[in-house]
Amino acid sequence: MKRGDVDHPSATAAEEASSAKRQCTSGLSLAVVMEQSADHKTKKYDRQLRLWGDHGQAALEKARVCLIGATATGTEILKNLVLPGLGSFCIVDSETVKMGDLGSNFFVTAQDIGGFRAEAATRLLLEMNSDVKGQYMTDTLESLVANRPSFFQHFTIVIAADVPSEKLLLDLGRILWPVGIPLVACRAYGLVGWIRIVCREHFVTESKPDNFIQDLRLDTPFPELVALKDSVDFGAMTKKAHSHVPFVIILLAFLEKWKTLRGSLPTTYQDKVKFREFVDEGRLKNDDGIPLAEENFEEACKAVVKTVGVSKVPDEIERLFRDPACDNLTIFSPKFWIVIRAIRDFTVGAEGAGHLPVSGALPDMFSDTESFVHLQNVYKAKADSDAAAVYAKVCQLNRDLGLSEDFISLSEVKYYSRNAAFLRCVRTTSLEEELGEGSSVAAGLTGFSVDDPDFRNSLWYVMLRAVSHFHNQTGVLPGLEHKTYEEDAVQLKVFAQKFMKAVGVVDGFRELAGDEVVARYAREVARFGGEQVHSVAAFVGGTVGQEVIKLITGQYVPLNNTLVYDATACTTSTFQF
Template sequence: MVGNTFPYTSQDWLNDVKLAHSSGIDGFALNMGIDDWQPARVADAYAAAQTSSLDFKMFLSLDIILPCSTANDAASLRTLVTTYLSHPNQLRYTRGSSEQLPLVSTFAGESCKFGQASVVDGWRSQFTQHPDLQGKMTFVPSFFVAPNQMSQFQGVVDGTFNWNGGWPVELTTDSTGSSSNSLSSTLKNLLGVNTTTNAIGKFSNLLGTGETSSSSDTASGLLSLEDALSNFIGSTDSDSQFLNASIGNTSNNVYIAAVSPWFFTHFGKNSFNKNFLYLADQHLYSKRWESLIPAQVPLGTDSDLNATSIQPSISEQVDIVEIISWNDYGESHYVGPIEGALPTGSEVWTDGMNHTAWLSLTSYYASAFKAGTYPSVSSNEERVVVWSRTHPASADATSDTVGSVPGSELVLDAMWAVTLLSQPANVTLQIIPSSSNSSTDSPLAQQSFSVPAGLRQAALESARILVIPATATATSILKNLVLPGLGHFTVMDDKAVTGADAGNNFFLDGSKSIGKSRAEEAVKGLMEMNDGVEGVADVRDIDEVLKNDQGWLKSFNIVVAHNGFLLNFLFIIGNTKAFPALLEYAMSLPLDTMDITDHAHIPFPVILVRALEEWRREREQVTGPSSGIGSPRTSAEKKAFKERIRAMMRKFDEENFEEAEAQAFKCWTPTVVPSEVRELFTLYSLSKPSSSTSSSFAALISALSQFVQNNPASPQYTSGRNRKRRNVFLKNSHALKVLKGREWKDINPGSKELLADKLSTNPKEAAIHLALAAARKLRAQGVLPLLDPTSGPNNTSIKGILDQKNLKDLLTAEVRTFLPPGTELPEADWSIISGEIARAPSADLPTTAAFLGGLVAQEVIKMITKQYIPISAGNAASTANEQMGICVIDLVETWTGIL
């Protein structure tokens, strides 16, 4: 887009030419507008192509914001074109002729008359058949008319550039180009306040899938919607329509197909007045390319990856592929770099949003299009290209005055990926820390897949972490939290940096940090990794804080080295026993006389409650309230119950009653409170919450427990805009866990019987755990500080001078107090483990710190986001002595184990 090249220098043009050529692009279509400086930039572009000595071409694409109402306007356009007809880098292309003529195109122009009686006469007499240009060019414009209207341009144009073919525009605009009557607008109306599965199903039918949701799959509505949309991504339907349009000798008509990665523009009425998008999800860029390349299928085994068979496609009819665009950032579809100083306000479209990774895919697909077969990928060319938006689809900017974007109803929150591999492999794309992931076996060189974008980043960005003290391991833990965007961390340490610290902690400034605050120096190093994170150094002694400022400690989500707990729950309830207020409401509705609009908006659970109560009254032969017991059991009863619901309809298309019929199974499906939820009720009793259980979760559990006692069941609502996400949650509910940990002050490593059992089943893991527990206890007694490198040789707190053998004996004696009498320690393993603890009880090697830092940070993220299950054992009802949940690591023999 020449209109975006005002700050370009000749070198900028040359750089673009070289980059594009190296990415498989053969030339630039120069979209030229009305600005008086643009002819000079066009001249620079042609000159750069010539200077490059590359086989790189240019051609004009006249943007008909240029005047086109008079004959003089036509003369100006002819002058622009004739200037470059003989340039050595002018693209020359003619189908069906040995004489290749200079190619000229347009953006729009379907209303230009150039002072003549009609558009056709204007283009014919004043442009293509004018003596200045007649027989001197191949004219392939992009006229925005229906394919069946192209026949009027017979003898005027030499082909068609289907500019809109790059996107499934029919999803977000109607035949007039308006978004008000588009399919996305129809969806928005269907998904209003009264969303129903059938509404989504009907929209899927509108898209042509013929699929509707079934009662056995409550998520199928939106899933069928996504499947339906995927049929439009990369489609060549509009290409076929233009190719079949008769504009003279169709065998000689040039056809230019469009390919584009995105289209989003958001300008208000005081600017360009453009606020819309074209759907570009589900790998539009790669799928569109693939639809224009001869279809290929892999033959044979893995060793035959490059053997393919060619199948028919429209590729034989496509002469040129035009990528939209190189640099049009105002519509978000640029694939090249944005050069030079931009107009004020343009930075919001470009800053931090480099799109040049598209060129990596362009090179691959462009080669395939030109050769008619996909190129092989060598091992040093392997790559994965990943893309996504920078915000959720439903996001609204707080200071945005333009309004919501028409078409956004169809946009998905996901990350998309394409792999280019040299051989088959399994590729996993995972969003950290949200835990959304997708895995695919990639048998071909190129493979596309996606993963839903998670919403857990907000939890990390709002988290507050306290780490004590500022050791190498502590800073390695924080490194793995600061990089992904932790909200706040505090490092507490009242010690100064020693030589040992400077030697083993990469986040300190070497010898320059010695003698300075260890906490302050650690924070300074960590902040260099991500200045968007808030980091604070606290030089107080932890003992002082515990005595005088415990409330401050409670302001943190997690204190590292402190065992906390992770809690979550799932509770599903159904329609078999409605609570009294709901039953009274359902039976009070005058279904036969109420307004027809209100009748069509009765929520389907209310319909089910009403139908079931009427069924029970008839069965019990009572006129008043039924016993509230019983539901259809036999096939005949269930069929009759559904017919009863249909008979309640007053119009044939009342979707709420259709959904009630589809969900009728809830009336005979028994519901119970899951056992793990009952464990929660036991853990969080109905008594007044203590300070340790005063979280909102505990309050909700208490309220839920009281509700279940009085109301065993209640309707379950599954409709609504977020129904798909809710069903994803339900699908994964089997993985929910409730965990409880021990207080840190409890030095006892576990019950004696449990530890003895672990020694027999996991001797190494148990021995290391016991040795570290014994060391911690000896440290608390003041014995172990002798070998602490931070203690000076004259430390008066040391109770005695102990050699390593004595310390091993002390460790062994201490461990035996943790075990039942007569329990044997694994002799060989214990000798090595206790010897290591005695030799260097608090050593902090950089490699060890880095590994442990990553592992602990991973556990912290699990606890913040509440998705993956932390290292644990037992469940909510387990006592402290019944669960351990300890990860033991041996970096000498390189293994990990769980106790």
């Protein structure tokens, strides 16, 4: 065994402190030095901070990732984690660098041939970001799984890249599943990519859906918002003031008028179109009776369809409220479920009256600064009040469970309350369920037509499973020796058909995947010869890197649970196995 910590240009904490002291003695205060350091980091990571914020970056910088396999796929994954500032990583790989690696793996060089692949990859990866720490181990995966299973339990997440043995993946999954550490298995094989995420329970605190309706409570405004709306007298305003009223206030005022005239709020699309026209008529007019171009009224009209409607708890949150984990809290329940229970109690109780806590977030809008800040403060005060009510329920739940009241802090509760509409819980199946006895695969291989790209990608999945069985039986990958290519293709077809029979695929899938079709795919996979194409490895590496960041930060909803990439047709398909 060999273990190594690779030095890189980053200064240690002690060196940084010493440097700060030297700068202080030369005229710069410690506060100025620290501010400059923070500013440097903000500039360095500016683009990603806009995606996942300071709290997401902090989670990334604390994360410890274990990569099994410094293959082209594995190093591409780490590249996409090292660049944004991963805390630390450890590469586990017993292989040495061979000539063939130079054609697909950018993180080994000709000078590294004969040396350990893990050492070369660690050294070159660390050159990309001095903030990251890295080490490597040259143990085999077999020895670590058999003799040191606790080794893997020290990581935030474990990534298994291009591991050919299903048995080893199963054994690794059995180590990680009980302790709740996510496993991401992936492979770039010829012109096919495969990704599998395994997580027993993953909590998303900011799902950030592409199209979401911001809950401004226009249909059920809270008293403070009503008071602000009532304080605005459109008839007594100057032209300038009229054109700077925030669109939220405009909509509230005109909704009140609409309800007085019609008896109810606009709920159907047709009603909303009419209401939009009703709002548009509220613009000031010149002496000739022509409406003035008021940007705030234009914003109000554009916002009608998305923001005017009946406020309700999103279906995803209702599912969380109905989850047994929300009902059956114990002293071992994660914080997530305790807060979800408190939010549910708030929502169904008198404080929420059927609504989630107010988020306090407002969209950008045309307004003068004073009016916007006033509106913003009203929403923020209501959000703080709702969060305080949820926190009181959290404290009571903690007491009931025998936990300390401050087990969950007020700041944590505020964070959850602010994102109450975007909380998610992702549970995947275990590898045992997919690869073991009583496989769950057959249920995911249904509902295809012959021209469906998903059918084509499902066949690639079947062939990759056949490759694993081939490797298990022969000890080599199909097509590795050119002279046995045809024989390997025939044998691979047999393995694929046996696999489909073993997992019990439905007759419809078996009819689509007839002898000729399976034979064609088997020949193509045998032609790959177990080689990696860098462009495929880069695609898989980029996708896995993105999914790992989702898992680390708790932001955006990760894949559940399998993705197959066909580089020949440039298509991807997701499956739940």
